[in-house]
Amino acid sequence: MGASDPLHLLDPATFGGRVFDNGQWLLPRGGARAVPEPATGAALSSAGIADADDMREAIGRAHAAQPAWAATAPRDRAAVLLRAAQLLQAHFDELALAIARETGGILPKGQHEVKEAIVLCQIAAGLPMQAQGEVLPSTPGRLSIAKRVPHGVVGVISPFNFPLILGIRSVAPALALGNAVVLKPDPRTPVSGGVVMAEVFRRAGLPDGLLQVLPGDAAAGEALVTDARVPMIAFTGSPGVGRRIGALAGQHLKKVSLELGGTNSLVVLDDADLDAAASAVAFGAWFHQGQICMASNRVLVHEAVAEGLKQRLVGKAQHLPVGDGASGRVALGPMIDAKQLQRFDALVHDSVRQGATLEAGGTHEGLCYRPTVLSGVQPGMRAFDEEPFGPLVNLVTFRTDDEAVALANNSQGGLAAAVIGRDVARAMAIGERLNAGMVHINDQTVNDECTNPFGGPGLGGNGSAVGGPADIGEYTRWQWVTVKASLPGFPF
Known part of the structure; x- marks a missing residue:
């Protein structure tokens, strides 16, 4: 936080009708859409609507930026997440009110989202500093290691109801563990679910291209899910859309994390x-x-x-x-x-x-x-x-x-x-x-502490979970590495 930071984080003149691509707010091919306040019907802002071509170009820039980020020292990645948490805290009141107005929530709901986003960034900052694998038993003279490595580009599709929490709970750990992220927030809540994260991570020093934020409709979402440069999709939303995304991801042999709904x-x-x-x-x-x-x-x-x-x-x-x-x-x-x-x-x-x-x-x-x-x-x-x-x-x-x-x-x-x-x-x-x-x-069903695995069976999702101890398993994959002092002889 410096004296040069503006007083406000959200400036509609900067982001209105635009998408966040390669560190800039750009006009998309898909045009713009008014974002009304549910309580009054008055226009709050306008969302830039990405089409499939916008999405594919953004994926390409994320794919190009990711290797350097994965090679960044763990404590340097952690520092970006901690600065993001500090920015969320510094702009707490502004963001809480913006979320309440855009989602139709009461002010304590907006405050809750910002509080949880701060904690999620703080927890994610600790991920790069944890052990990322283990040494395996092997034959004498060979070092055998199972290590966790980033997927590459993670696609995140988030909903309207708790847009900041349900976006940043995937964005923060995925970035912390060395991935780039392409985020498609719900066009009804583009500020709470997208602009806030774009501005916070930009100001926290995240290199350009590592967080792409593109609201869009089904065509943009399908482009994200089917692109071969995106090996993982994290989706939160309805069971109907989740089934469609799961089917598409399966056809393209992607890892998919689905958090849906069902009856509680x-x-x-x-x-x-x-x-x-x-x-x-x-x-x-x-x-x-x-x-x-x-x-x-x-x-x-x-x-x-x-x-x-x-x-x-x-x-x-x-x-x-x-x-x-x-x-x-x-x-x-x-x-x-x-x-x-x-x-x-x-x-x-x-x-x-x-x-x-x-x-x-x-x-x-x-x-x-x-x-x-x-x-x-x-x-x-x-x-x-x-x-x-x-x-x-x-x-x-x-x-x-x-x-x-x-x-x-x-x-x-x-x-x-x-x-x-x-x-x-x-x-x-x-x-x-x-x-x-x-x-x-002896409680009701609405509970989440950020440190717990979050998911469920059947319509709850695909049985996977995000959050807490589940995050390293979700946002990285295994790689087996062996090392010998010299090349042995073989019988061929």
């Missing part, structure tokens, strides 16, 4: 403290309007306490304020756009037609959807079978622990699960039987 179950046992449980459920289901891959989609509640939990949740739903998240006066902000709201609204009312009871919510003003409670939800209803990605509590009753486990596992997989109850041994026994990548006892 929160089990409330009959010995739970209902006031505490209701608070946990409300946060897990409604935080950031339920637009979280770990949201507590299904609330499986023992029939003996179902009515008490329902009454508490209905009371919360009726009193939580909804509106402009950046105002500091509401608990829930708007959904990201009309398409997302319409899909969610259809899921709620289709489930009512299928037999669920609407206890609270089910209405909206503009993009602001009221926190919603459905009771009587059962398998076969859309609210049970699909990931809502909206502010919805689905109440599903059970009688026995075995029934709760069966209901929770009646899915195609998910990221997170949780169990709430005073008998911790009983809650843990249930948790051990749940088919989820992350299981929390």
Whole structure:
């Protein structure tokens, strides 16, 4: 940080309608697109939209820049990541507000994203200083080493809901371990998911070409996934798009890390403290309007306490304020756009037609959807079978622990699960039987500490995980190296 650093990190006059390529903000062939604020509809900025040719040219520059970066001393790579963390901290308030406005989140959500991005950069800075392999047993006179080496260029495709966290959690470790990165953020959140990282790493001293940031549509994404110069793709998003990316990556023999979604179950046992449980459920289901891959989609509640939990949740739903998240006066902000709201609204009312009871919510003003409670939800209803990605509590009753486990596992997989109850041994026994990548006892499902592996089976992804101890395995590959003092003779 120096006295020459400008007061602000984000200048729309610099990045508006542009993509970040080789250290510069350039006009793409794909044109520009307005980025509206979900809460007001007012234009916040404009996103540069890359087409397939823009993407291929950017990949070429990343591919050319990467070897020198991989050969850079580990502590010098680490220093760039630490400076990036310092820049995020220095511009904390500016970035938190920008994220809240662009994503429709409340201000604490924007602050959370910046806090986690700082930690992710700090953790990534430690990766180059860790052991990158091991010495293997071998015959006398031969040194045998298994070492981790960078993939080369890593393609990162990130979503709209937590765009800074879900982009930088791949960008930072991939860069730290010697890769170049081509990032395609969601065009709805190009600043939170792209501009922030481009500017932070540029000012932190990352050499040109190592981080390319190109918002774009499907054609740009397909160009990234299919280019032979990109041996790894890290994607976070919907199961439908994830299947397409997984298929394309498989055809091109690429490594792929998919973090998708699915249905997440929160089990409330009959010995739970209902006031505490209701608070946990409300946060897990409604935080950031339920637009979280770990949201507590299904609330499986023992029939003996179902009515008490329902009454508490209905009371919360009726009193939580909804509106402009950046105002500091509401608990829930708007959904990201009309398409997302319409899909969610259809899921709620289709489930009512299928037999669920609407206890609270089910209405909206503009993009602001009221926190919603459905009771009587059962398998076969859309609210049970699909990931809502909206502010919805689905109440599903059970009688026995075995029934709760069966209901929770009646899915195609998910990221997170949780169990709430005073008998911790009983809650843990249930948790051990749940088919989820992350299981929390006496908590709700929305949890991440940056130091933990993050992923899940089935619709949760492809079984891989990013974060913490998983990162070296994800963003590098094995290389076997042997050394002999002299060339031996051979019988040919």
